[in-house]
Amino acid sequence: MNEEIVRFLNEYVEIPDPQYAVMLKGTWGCGKTFFIQRWIEASKEKGEEQLEWNPIYVSLYGLTSVQQITESINKEIYPWLYSKGAKLIKNILKTASKIALKYDIDADNDGKSEATATYNLDSILLLKGDNKEIKGNKILIFDDFERCNVNFDTLLGYINYFSEHCKCKIIIIGDEAKLQEKESENKGLKFKDFKEKTIGRTFEIKTNINETVDFFIQELSSNNRNLLSENKELIVQIFQASKLNNLRILRQCLNDYNRIVMSLPESYHNSPKYKKIITSLLANFIAVYCEYKSGNTRIAELFDGISIMFNDSKYNQEREKILSKYQFIGIGQGLGILDSFIVGKIVHYLDCGFFDTEYMQQYFAIEDADIESWEHLYDYWRLDNEEFEQYYHETIIYYLEDRCQDLKELFVIISILSVLSSLELVSVSKDEIIAQGKKSINRLMTNVTKIEDLLQSLETAQRGLRPIYDEKNHIQAVLWQYFKSIFDERIHQCPNKMSVALENLDDESCERLGVIQNEVVPMKKVLYKETPFFESANPERVANRIIGLSNEAKNTFYQFLLYRYDRTSNGSEIVRVPSMYMADMPNLKLIGEHLKDAAEHTKLIERFALRQIVALIEKIFQKAMN
Template sequence: MLKVKKAVLDYLEREETDYAILINGEWGSGKTYYWKNNLQTEINDEGYESIYVSLYGVTSLSEIGRKIFLSKMEDGLLSKLSGKLDDIGGEKINKLKEKGFELTKTLINVSDNKFGTNFKEEADLENLVDLEKSVLGFDDLERCNLPVEEIMGYINNFVEHDMIKTIIIANENEIYNPSLKQNVSSKIDIAKYFFKSEKTIEENIDEFDSKIKRIFSEYSHYKKIKEKLIGKTIEFSLTKEYCNEVIDNLISKFLDSEKNSKVEENINKKYNSFLESKKDIIIDTLYRSDKNIRSLKHGLADFKKIYSYLYENDLFDEIDDNLLIFTLAVSFEIRSGLYSKGELEKLIEYDLLYYSPSGLIYESDKNDYKEELEFIRKIINNYYQKGIDLYFSPMIFQYVMKGFLNKEELKREIKEIKEERKEIMKRREKNPKLESILNNWWNLDDSDFYSKIDDVIQNAEKGNYKLGVYPELFYNISKLAHYRVISKNLDELKEKFKDGIKVSRKKHSYDEISSISINSIETKFNLYKTNELESKYIEFCEEIKDFTLEQVEKILKKQKNKDIKEVAKLINSNPEEFFDCITSSKEYLFKPIIVYIDIDKFIENIKENKFSNEYITDLGNFLLHKYENGDLNKQYHGYEEKLCLLKERIDNYLDELENTDLKLRFYLVQRLSNSIDKITKELENNK
């Protein structure tokens, strides 16, 4: 920022200047912040009074005059108040200043027809104040709703005729846009005439866009007026030194609020200390983005709520760096305007993703990725190149995008992240060779590399790795074969991997396999997959991935059937626990539990009155609910005979009950039989 400061001070030192200076920089780069927190002080120290005017949304020149008048009046009022009220105390002074300035603004903005005129519209307010020894700062030139030649002509009056020092703050790249958006179709037709290329416009969109700007730049007259008005253009871009100052200021804001309760004050102090300890990470993340201070400010404010909740629930420890980077990265990317709402909505539906990015550093820029994964890939490549693992959190993503934080879901995600991280750490300790081949093969010496990869392949063939490892490992080996780093017959290796996957399925426990996220494997595989590999290699990788998922689903299905049988036993042994079980999870409402019961025991329990009328009613309701809400064909296909046998045995008992005094019992058991009958008839109709 030193060059900006020197250029401005040099400008102020010159006695007479008939030109303005332009500070040019991207949106969100901190230009306005620099004016308000640095340049204003420098200007005032040189004996000038700084007057700041934002042109954002301005629709008339008289509106600018009012803004100049108000800014001048505000400074004068605050100066007088400060002098008169020094003995009152800082807080009261600030409140009086605010009240006084608001009153001035109100008086200026009313229409007073008692004087025969609309004071607000007719008065040239800028002529009512003395601008000598003032520096006018006009910000947001490109966001003004007036033609740029009109606004610059107005500013030129101050510069050329009144010799008033003037600084314009703008994003020059955006100044052309308003004129280019008018009569678009006609301009495109003319540009096509001048566009000589064998490629289509879509194939060469940058050149076509440049052609339109060159042809129609005359419409804004900006360049011609700039040559007359602007004496120097200073390019504004963030330096790391200035970033440090800005971030210090942003962090300190979290301690400034006077409305905080003691609890909030404590959290703010903790958050402030946390951010102080992570300043290097914040600066690094900012520098990896488009350096947008505004987005950083939003990101830090968003992360405060996440931090507060996780801190209060003792969930914030070893993953703090990862979550901070992810929140800031998402804030930068969402606010970049590069993604449609539809594209961003898709990402909320993603499963939680744990991802080690190391293997992506060397990927080609020409890769053709699935559209919905581009956002994740960009975050990985832009923000995670320091060896920090990525946790893609749908809940944090949703909060940054929509402002709603589902705390319970976030809690579940964080616990899942910690479990998966623990698993990764175990794997790294237990299988360092595997970890080297997955995430660090390019840093190995040749002899070490070939020794480790042979060992890893042998262990994979023996089924020594967990199922989730196989798709990623086979992809890495395929990539190395494609680069001709290793010489392997992948067709043969693919079959050996399949054998290893089958063995792995038997070696590892249900809990280990059930913890595998199928969606996570799919997503991770799509992130890895690139079109730089030969098509046959891609097919092999897809085959291994699909085969792995098939084995996972088999074991999950088998275990679910086992679980259902255990639940079915409760029908006879512990009715209360049975209903506790099926009401605790919707999953059981759509499973054929009733076909797994011991029919003889069930009928015996009914006959011996071990089942209460209430229990028989609940069973009937349970089956009726399944009939009305479930896919019966999917649930009971293949079990029709068992259902018919159960109904037959119940009907036999009904024959015994019919001539007894147990009329209520008879009705309730008959209702149970009717529920089973409805299911069997529906199955018959669907054949």
């Protein structure tokens, strides 16, 4: 389609006085400017001995007056005009001195700046005049038409003048849909009338993704061009799958990616694993970049490792909708597109301009290490029978002998065996693979009980996990659910931060209870204050810590309880206890009983402070039981 536009433009500009303009339309970022710039380069005259008009390109973006447009035209003409040599220019300007310049053309080295010269140059009269000294076609190209802030009637009249009175060939570039929106918002706009009167032909620019990607790659530093050229098909596939259709953003994406890659240590570039790791980064970078720029600004939250653990149907649907776009891209290559581990890092770069490459150290740490057998199986479709049999045999023995070093390695192998099993390329049954996977998970999770270690195990396992798209990942899905069941059970048994704080109360930490209860509970979308944290605390230990507080701290604890369970507007009366706190009641009652006994062996302010807490606990319990 674009080739037909080129042919038409080449014919159009040769018409002596067409008396109509041509419009190139298309959405923002579809490649309109890229297309016209390439056409301009092909249209420029190359000779130095004769003077021929070059196409004059002006972006109307943000311009507010026709004077600014004229100055923009001047800036295009001036350097071209004065690059052709003094003799030719003097002949031109002597002929057109009364209309073109307002200063002495015979003065040499007069010290005038380019800005002054372009200001004095009357480009409109120069274009209107029939100068025999300047050959060729007068072509005016007005880009970003819909983004111009000049009064519309004035703008259309200004452009129409060049078409009707200057024998200029006019090319208008813009988003016609946006122009129609402006016309509907402002009844004074008459683009429809202008189009009928002045625009003779309209063409829609279609994205030529393959040609454009080639051009973008050639713009980058030579050190990284080969890798990107090798992955051109991958770049195109991911960009098209994203449905973004904005070449400007793709160009920004590739430039940003190139900047990050070129900043990596030289040792990384020399690693035998470099190509595979950096290709995975490229796939993720384009997918996340395009998703984020298309409006999916919550993508980091959707693919956060913690978020994935929640059985939130809305989140799951949004996540699967995004994943489905890329499900068939790079199958078997181990690209890990939209891997939860990397999505957040790319979004952080888009938000803050910093990309943390330290995570790559683990991949490049052993530069001379051989690629593991299962890593070869990522590209199973590239292998011959002998290679496949060797790598598969080594992998399955390693797996069945329960030799996996960590959860990431385990789930990488599981994901590979899951795909190969669905393709009937393995010699063991699904049940056998699943049974061994459960044994390995049990072994690797044996001593993982602390919340920090559990969260680390989750992150490690997810880094080996591959997106679950269909039945090809059945084994992986079963074993991931098994891992999650162990994780969920352990995380539920872990003492939470509030329970630990209560069991270790002192005067200083008592002040922080209000702060801690407003923090988010790990693995849950709730704050501590929205959970029954007394349920998991040891009542006797909490009571003893309260008894050991200063009287001032006891009052702080009293205020803390009052704030937690009071749901009235004035804070003076407890009306009800929310159902989410009912699990607190047994332990809270025991704490009150311990404090009541202790109060009998104290006196004065200390007895008052304890009895105040006891009375509040009894009231809370009474309201809960009603």
